Amino acid sequence: MMGAQREQRLQDLIRFLRTIQKPNRPIDSVGVNEGLVASGLIDSLAIVQIVVYLEQTYGIDFAAGGFDPDRLATMASILDLIEETCR
Amino acid sequence: MRVDQLMQFHEDPRVIAWWQVRFGGMLAWLTPFRRRIILATGAVWVMVKELRSLIGTDDLAMPVEGRGVVLAGLVLLGLAWLFYRAAAGFASLPAWIRQHPQLALHGVYWGFLGLAWLSTPAMGVWQQVLLVVALVFPFLVWRFGYMLLMAQYGRMAGTRFYDHFLTFWPVYGGSNTPYGKGMGYLSRCEAKNAEELARSQLAGIKLLILSGLWNVTLDLMEALFYGPGNALTARLGGYTVGIPKLSQLVADEGAGTAFWISWISVYCELIYQVLRHAVRGHQIVAVLRIFGFNVFRNTYKPLLSESIVEFWNRYYYYFKELMANFFFLPTFAQLGSRLRNWPRVRLFAAVFAAAFVGNMYYHLIKMNELMVQGHVLDGLYELRSRFFYCFLLALGIYISMLREQRRAGQPATPGRLRRFLRIAGVWTFFGLIFIWNVKGGASFTARVNFFLSLFGLAPAA
Numbered sequence: 001m002m003g004a005q006r007e008q009r010l011q012d013l014i015r016f017l018r019t020i021q022k023p024n025r026p027i028d029s030v031g032v033n034e035g036l037v038a039s040g041l042i043d044s045l046a047i048v049q050i051v052v053y054l055e056q057t058y059g060i061d062f063a064a065g066g067f068d069p070d071r072l073a074t075m076a077s078i079l080d081l082i083e084e085t086c087r
Numbered sequence: 088m089r090v091d092q093l094m095q096f097h098e099d100p101r102v103i104a105w106w107q108v109r110f111g112g113m114l115a116w117l118t119p120f121r122r123r124i125i126l127a128t129g130a131v132w133v134m135v136k137e138l139r140s141l142i143g144t145d146d147l148a149m150p151v152e153g154r155g156v157v158l159a160g161l162v163l164l165g166l167a168w169l170f171y172r173a174a175a176g177f178a179s180l181p182a183w184i185r186q187h188p189q190l191a192l193h194g195v196y197w198g199f200l201g202l203a204w205l206s207t208p209a210m211g212v213w214q215q216v217l218l219v220v221a222l223v224f225p226f227l228v229w230r231f232g233y234m235l236l237m238a239q240y241g242r243m244a245g246t247r248f249y250d251h252f253l254t255f256w257p258v259y260g261g262s263n264t265p266y267g268k269g270m271g272y273l274s275r276c277e278a279k280n281a282e283e284l285a286r287s288q289l290a291g292i293k294l295l296i297l298s299g300l301w302n303v304t305l306d307l308m309e310a311l312f313y314g315p316g317n318a319l320t321a322r323l324g325g326y327t328v329g330i331p332k333l334s335q336l337v338a339d340e341g342a343g344t345a346f347w348i349s350w351i352s353v354y355c356e357l358i359y360q361v362l363r364h365a366v367r368g369h370q371i372v373a374v375l376r377i378f379g380f381n382v383f384r385n386t387y388k389p390l391l392s393e394s395i396v397e398f399w400n401r402y403y404y405y406f407k408e409l410m411a412n413f414f415f416l417p418t419f420a421q422l423g424s425r426l427r428n429w430p431r432v433r434l435f436a437a438v439f440a441a442a443f444v445g446n447m448y449y450h451l452i453k454m455n456e457l458m459v460q461g462h463v464l465d466g467l468y469e470l471r472s473r474f475f476y477c478f479l480l481a482l483g484i485y486i487s488m489l490r491e492q493r494r495a496g497q498p499a500t501p502g503r504l505r506r507f508l509r510i511a512g513v514w515t516f517f518g519l520i521f522i523w524n525v526k527g528g529a530s531f532t533a534r535v536n537f538f539l540s541l542f543g544l545a546p547a548a
Contacts, residue, residue, distance in 0.1 A: 020492070038383075043396065043397065043400045045396060045400065045411060045415065045484075045488060046488075046491070046492075047416070048415075048416070048419050048434065048437065049492065051419065051420065051423070052430060055423055055427065061423065061424065062420035062423055063420050063421045063422075063423045063424055067416050067417060067419075067420035068239075068240040069411075069412070069416060070240065070242075070271075070275075071240075
């Protein structure tokens with residue numbers, strides 16, 4: 001069962017991803033555990049836009065902990081990263 | 088059956104089910120453990136073959152003997168083991184190395200280079216060992232790098248030496264660029280059961296078929312477009328359009344060739360290079376997929392790209408990933424605290440770190456024979472046209488990324504004409520910058536003159 005806070009963060013994330021999605025691949029067709037790059041929603045260089053979103057919204061400092069692109073591979077892994085950092 | 092269904096045969100549940108029934112025994116036998124052992128055994132064979140090919144080479148400061156190569160092989164194996172142990176025990180490494188593992192790795196490479204430069208014939212066989220290790224290291228450095236990245240991200244648990252070793256001297260092929268990246272990426276794409284393996288193998292077979300088709304297309308291009316043609320030209324009645332190769336036109340600065348033929352040559356070269364990458368890349372990825380690693384293709388329809396950054400993603404995926412993983416993303420992350428309020432400057436720095444600095448560095452150390460002999464400046468001089476190519480590439484990618492960011496989230500633009508114009512723009516950009524990347528001994532000035540000749544601006548003789 002997804003917690004209310006996680007659900008809220010997911011909705012916020014989906015709202016953000018809708019602003020960077022590729023025109024022909026809407027976010028609504030991508031599952032929570034589906035790869036964002038593999039599904040064609042974004043390309044691997046556009047991951048930096050997710051980085052900026054996480055820095056600005058949750059204050060995550062990627063310089064300190066090293067940058068693992070796999071942590072941003074799916075919506076579920078992004079939510080896990082947010083939870084770990086905000087804990 | 089429709090054409091698109093035929094093209095996607097590897098996704099068809101009926102075909103997958105048939106494959107599982109027909110080859111059920113093989114699928115069951117080829118467990119992840121056995122697949123990795125086969126590839127690791129192949130890696131030993133590749134290592135021995137590659138090192139043996141160095142025996143007798145006289146391109147270095149001194150001829151290399153069999154004894155020197157054997158000892159160098161042992162040193163390289165030892166280094167591979169040491170880096171594996173360092174990755175496995177990453178948490179216990181000194182803080183500086185944990186923070187900068189890639190710098191430390193490249194420091195080891197430059198250390199070996201320095202020792203090779205300082206070595207003298209009086210050192211006997213040990214000079215040969217140093218030369219061979221420094222010669223082979225650029226092939227291994229990115230592969231060790233991926234292993235260290237995996238360690239940095241805390242993903243080494245459960246992996247053994249042979250898991251990584253199979254990527255060091257890959258039997259499936261590759262250049263200094265590791266196709267399929269490292270074991271971290273491979274294991275994420277690995278088939279876990281018979282159905283996934285069947286899917287992966289069918290996807291691999293599809294790539295082999297495509298590779299064969301593109302190879303025939305390349306031959307046909309050589310026969311029908313490029314003059315004077317090849318053996319196939321005679322079989323096809325001796326007809327060839329006779330378009331000169333771009334390398335030849337650049338060397339001649341376009342002299343004596345109508346400008347529209349030069350333009351055709353520019354576009355033909357782009358298509359030729361895309362096909363060449365697709366043929367080789369598909370073969371390599373096909374082998375990986377047949378062994379259950381269902382990884383991304385190296386080349387995926389780049390000629391249909393509607394933006395420069397999309398083309399760069401699709402043309403040579405594993406090189407782009409190498410640049411992104413080792414230069415672009417780390418630079419972008421590191422600059423977060425300093426340039427948070429200047430997002431465009433931050434993006435600019437990250438793009439140039441990858442497409443310009445990283446790209447040049449990769450190609451500099453790839454010139455391993457020059458490097459081993461200490462001719463670093465000669466190497467940089469050899470790359471003088473590439474400097475300009477990389478600069479234009481980086482600038483193009485940066486502008487394209489900004490444009491993509493503006494376009495993102497908007498509905499797809501209707502209209503075939505607009506799409507066609509976008510694709511044509513991408514072809515023209517890459518076709519033109521490739522003038523400074525095409526192989527051959529043409530000087531930088533000759534390339535500039537050829538570029539000008541495309542617009543009727545040939546300089547006065």
